Amino acid sequence: MTAMIDIAALDDIPRQGARVVKTPLGCVALFRTATDEVFAMEDRCPHKAGPLSEGIVHGSQVTCPLHGWVFDLATGRAQGADSGAVRTFAARTEGGRVFLDATLLAARSAA
Amino acid sequence: MTERLVVVGAGMASGRMLEHVFEASPGAFEVTLFNAEPRGNYNRLMLSPVLSGEKTYAQIVTHDEAWYRAQGVTCRFGERVLSIDTDAKTVTGERGSLPYDKLVIATGSDPFMIPLPGRDLQGVIAYRDLEDTERMIALGARPGARAVVIGGGLLGLEAAAGMQARGVEVTVVHLMGHLMERQLDPSAGYLLQKALEARGIRVLCKAVSQEIVGEDGHVTALRLEDGTDLLCDLLVMAVGIRPATALARAAGLAVNRGVVVDDRMATSAADVFALGECVEHEGALFGLVAPLYDQAKVLADTLAGRPAAFVNREVATKLKVTGCDLFSAGDFAEAPGREDIVFRDPGRGIYKRLVLDGDRLVGAVLYGDTADGAWFHGLIKDRTDVSAMRDTLIFGPAFQGGAPADPLAAVAALPPEAEICGCNGVCKGRIVQAIEGGATTVDLIRATTKASASCGTCTGLVEQVMALTLGDGFTANANPPMCRCTEHTHEDVRRLIKSMGLKSIPAVMQELGWTTAGGCASCRPALNYYLLADWPDDYRDDRQSRFVNERNHANIQKDGTYSVVPRMWGGVTTPAELRAIADAADRYNVPMVKVTGGQRIDLLGVRKEDLPSIWSDLNAAGMVSGAAYAKGLRTVKTCVGSEFCRFGTQDSTGLGIRLEKLLWGSWTPAKVKLGVSGCPRNCAEATCKDVGVVCVESGYQIGVAGAAGMDVKETELLLTVPTEAEAMEVIAAFIQLYRENARYLHRIHKWVAKVGLDWCRDQVADPANRRALYERFLHSQTVYQADPWAELARRPQDWAPIADLTLRAAE
Numbered sequence: 001m002t003a004m005i006d007i008a009a010l011d012d013i014p015r016q017g018a019r020v021v022k023t024p025l026g027c028v029a030l031f032r033t034a035t036d037e038v039f040a041m042e043d044r045c046p047h048k049a050g051p052l053s054e055g056i057v058h059g060s061q062v063t064c065p066l067h068g069w070v071f072d073l074a075t076g077r078a079q080g081a082d083s084g085a086v087r088t089f090a091a092r093t094e095g096g097r098v099f100l101d102a103t104l105l106a107a108r109s110a111a
Numbered sequence: 112m113t114e115r116l117v118v119v120g121a122g123m124a125s126g127r128m129l130e131h132v133f134e135a136s137p138g139a140f141e142v143t144l145f146n147a148e149p150r151g152n153y154n155r156l157m158l159s160p161v162l163s164g165e166k167t168y169a170q171i172v173t174h175d176e177a178w179y180r181a182q183g184v185t186c187r188f189g190e191r192v193l194s195i196d197t198d199a200k201t202v203t204g205e206r207g208s209l210p211y212d213k214l215v216i217a218t219g220s221d222p223f224m225i226p227l228p229g230r231d232l233q234g235v236i237a238y239r240d241l242e243d244t245e246r247m248i249a250l251g252a253r254p255g256a257r258a259v260v261i262g263g264g265l266l267g268l269e270a271a272a273g274m275q276a277r278g279v280e281v282t283v284v285h286l287m288g289h290l291m292e293r294q295l296d297p298s299a300g301y302l303l304q305k306a307l308e309a310r311g312i313r314v315l316c317k318a319v320s321q322e323i324v325g326e327d328g329h330v331t332a333l334r335l336e337d338g339t340d341l342l343c344d345l346l347v348m349a350v351g352i353r354p355a356t357a358l359a360r361a362a363g364l365a366v367n368r369g370v371v372v373d374d375r376m377a378t379s380a381a382d383v384f385a386l387g388e389c390v391e392h393e394g395a396l397f398g399l400v401a402p403l404y405d406q407a408k409v410l411a412d413t414l415a416g417r418p419a420a421f422v423n424r425e426v427a428t429k430l431k432v433t434g435c436d437l438f439s440a441g442d443f444a445e446a447p448g449r450e451d452i453v454f455r456d457p458g459r460g461i462y463k464r465l466v467l468d469g470d471r472l473v474g475a476v477l478y479g480d481t482a483d484g485a486w487f488h489g490l491i492k493d494r495t496d497v498s499a500m501r502d503t504l505i506f507g508p509a510f511q512g513g514a515p516a517d518p519l520a521a522v523a524a525l526p527p528e529a530e531i532c533g534c535n536g537v538c539k540g541r542i543v544q545a546i547e548g549g550a551t552t553v554d555l556i557r558a559t560t561k562a563s564a565s566c567g568t569c570t571g572l573v574e575q576v577m578a579l580t581l582g583d584g585f586t587a588n589a590n591p592p593m594c595r596c597t598e599h600t601h602e603d604v605r606r607l608i609k610s611m612g613l614k615s616i617p618a619v620m621q622e623l624g625w626t627t628a629g630g631c632a633s634c635r636p637a638l639n640y641y642l643l644a645d646w647p648d649d650y651r652d653d654r655q656s657r658f659v660n661e662r663n664h665a666n667i668q669k670d671g672t673y674s675v676v677p678r679m680w681g682g683v684t685t686p687a688e689l690r691a692i693a694d695a696a697d698r699y700n701v702p703m704v705k706v707t708g709g710q711r712i713d714l715l716g717v718r719k720e721d722l723p724s725i726w727s728d729l730n731a732a733g734m735v736s737g738a739a740y741a742k743g744l745r746t747v748k749t750c751v752g753s754e755f756c757r758f759g760t761q762d763s764t765g766l767g768i769r770l771e772k773l774l775w776g777s778w779t780p781a782k783v784k785l786g787v788s789g790c791p792r793n794c795a796e797a798t799c800k801d802v803g804v805v806c807v808e809s810g811y812q813i814g815v816a817g818a819a820g821m822d823v824k825e826t827e828l829l830l831t832v833p834t835e836a837e838a839m840e841v842i843a844a845f846i847q848l849y850r851e852n853a854r855y856l857h858r859i860h861k862w863v864a865k866v867g868l869d870w871c872r873d874q875v876a877d878p879a880n881r882r883a884l885y886e887r888f889l890h891s892q893t894v895y896q897a898d899p900w901a902e903l904a905r906r907p908q909d910w911a912p913i914a915d916l917t918l919r920a921a922e
Binding site: 005007008012013014015016017019020021022023024027030034035036037048049050051054055056057058059060063065066068070072073074075094095104105 | 663
């Protein structure tokens with residue numbers, strides 16, 4: 001099983017919103033859905049590098065704030081006519097805390 | 112040989128366990144039962160019916176004295192257990208110690224009390240035991256009594272409904288956006304809130320409690336973060352429970368959030384077991400009764416030396432409030448590969464949502480009609496393959512096995528006298544007649560028969576009747592639906608929000624039959640705008656339904672930085688403001704400072720985490736947000752006018768400033784830009800603005816519907832008025848007309864092209880109507896004319912990264 005790191009309280013992330021985690025692998029967006037699921041993905045749209053953490057979260061998808069590409073939060077894949085994918089990371093909640101894949105701690109050389 | 116079994120805690124779990132023990136191993140144990148409450152086992156779940164008066168305490172007692180006597184249980188009720196010695200195998204109570212061979216810890220849970228100032232006042236209680244229940248019952252005997260319940264979960268709502276049934280005036284304060292957010296999705300939460308409000312319970316969601324206010328040591332009110340005081344004689348906190356683990360922890364047992372037990376219900380100490388709300392099993396805690404009963408069975412087997420293992424299974428929730436039919440089971444979170452089936456019947460207040468994961472049903476939320484709850488729960492528990500009945504699954508077991516339904520065939524089968532439009536009592540035959548008489552569009556059907564002209568929810572049916580009657584001659588509504596979540600157009604949604612009094616996003620989605628559970632990035636911002644424009648007093652802005660610029664009150668740039676533009680009233684500034692802007696640009700290393708086309712200064716390239724501090728700095732110099740990001744008032748461009756210019760006919764600068772001070776802060780369907788020129792030379796380029804004023808000797812020419820963006824268009828004259836005061840009133844009234852009627856993202860020129868300039872002129876030329884529009888605008892401004900920067904800058908932590916792992920990695 002992947003080692004996980006305790007990041008923050010679930011309530012620090014707004015419902016249907018996201019917060020950013022800085023990592024040696026770049027910024028990671030940590031999303032919380034209306035039903036309190038959490039997902040983590042690279043905070044960078046493959047189209048023009050838009051910050052996905054600032055997109056509108058609907059269902060288990062997010063719409064990029066720059067040009068409206070839609071991504072599935074779990075798979076990272078672009079939806080509809082657009083093609084491309086964002087790297088995703090394991091994330092989960094337990095006891096009101098949010099945990100994130102510890103490989104994100106890896107040194108820059110590993111990236 | 113008889114073993115000595117000591118049980119600490121007489122709750123529902125331990126009571127059920129003792130039943131199993133005496134049944135399975137009669138005579139095997141000599142039992143001593145401790146309970147801190149001065150009574151034995153009763154059904155705690157049934158406290159709500161006791162509170163509402165549907166049951167008495169005597170009726171909910173599960174084990175009476177006769178039962179304990181018959182089983183030879185030594186009862187030590189009203190006595191606390193002080194300590195456990197797992198080496199010596201003894202338990203010490205307030206009235207002495209005794210040895211055990213086997214020990215069961217069933218200490219249950221404690222209510223969580225929010226650490227608000229004033230929580231120690233008299234009249235602040237939890238909802239946990241008979242004493243709390245009796246306090247609430249006693250309150251009902253006092254005429255005019257008021258209560259506040261903090262917590263809109265299962266327990267809080269049962270407390271509220273129970274007190275309300277006894278005549279208490281009850282307000283429920285809930286931190287989250289909708290009631291029972293753990294069990295319900297927003298749509299079902301909305302219906303529940305509506306039902307509770309209909310019976311007289313006041314419900315405040317997204318309400319943050321700040322302080323409990325008291326007088327002479329007794330509670331008098333709950334104060335909310337926004338300053339509201341909710342007066343009350345009793346305050347009930349029902350925000351959750353925590354496992355009661357102090358005793359186990361002191362005894363040195365392994366305790367995380369709860370007392371850790373394995374599948375056999377054994378703790379980390381030999382011969383010590385635990386069950387109920389105090390335990391933690393594989394990371395899970397327990398608050399509902401079904402798993403506790405499973406634990407009771409497992410522990411009874413373990414004590415009897417039989418192999419048994421506890422498995423945490425799916426549980427269903429039902430709310431015990433008479434008249435609120437509500438059921439929730441399984442997991443209804445969004446996840447990849449999961450699909451929703453949503454059924455809504457707005458007329459009957461029914462909402463059903465099934466969550467499928469591949470071929471299995473994994474979750475169900477039912478509101479209004481819960482008859483099929485048990486059947487769905489069975490499908491979830493048994494992991495039944497539902498692929499064969501998927502099309503009709505949501506209609507329940509009665510509909511399985513038949514032919515798949517074709518909606519068009521169903522309409523074709525209706526007799527001519529079948530009612531299509533319930534609001535206006537129009538039957539299918541009347542509609543067919545109208546179509547044959549030449550009404551070939553939905554609008555014509557509305558005009559000739561009134562069908563679908565009121566609430567509009569039958570529009571789909573009307574279209575199906577048209578498709579059947581006209582065959583290939585029918586083309587569906589040319590005005591496309593708002594988005595793929597609904598069949599309604601923007602215009603229909605706006606009309607229905609007003610006519611049906613819909614005041615929240617879940618309300619709109621339910622009553623208008625949205626086909627998705629939570630909307631999409633296209634409909635949510637539109638709905639948020641429509642609701643805040645129509646219901647300034649009732650609706651609270653939903654930040655998460657806004658595009659990034661409006662959510663962050665700054666314009667996002669291509670590299671993810673932001674631009675910050677302070678308001679510069681009428682394009683006029685001062686040396687002090689310029690200095691403050693220059694200082695801010697220096698302090699935050701702003702890469703570009705640019706003068707905008709709207710006569711103000713843009714600071715480009717500000718990092719998100721610097722936004723709160725740059726805003727505070729600009730606020731401190733007296734500047735507010737220029738809303739350069741908003742679907743709202745942007746700028747009022749002016750020329751210098753009669754104050755300085757030799758051609759100026761009126762004080763165009765002053766009028767521009769006064770207009771900007773009147774209009775700033777208002778949200779509109781799309782951005783709004785104004786211009787005021789002091790003479791027909793038009794240096795402020797007022798004739799290509801959304802609203803442009805050209806001053807002349809005799810007064811003010813107010814033009815509207817100009818454009819200088821993707822479309823370029825000159826304004827058209829709305830009205831000419833003699834005084835500045837009239838000009839201000841006409842403009843505000845016109846903006847309000849636009850706010851109330853236009854479709855989201857339509858600029859004024861697009862909207863005017865649709866509704867016609869003559870209609871707009873009629874609306875604002877009529878003095879009474881103009882005044883009413885103007886007053887509605889002013890009223891909305893009392894809510895929305897506030898500087899967002901001042902508010903948002905108070906929480907700088909929300910703008911920074913939530914964590915920085917680069918620092919941890921370096922360690």
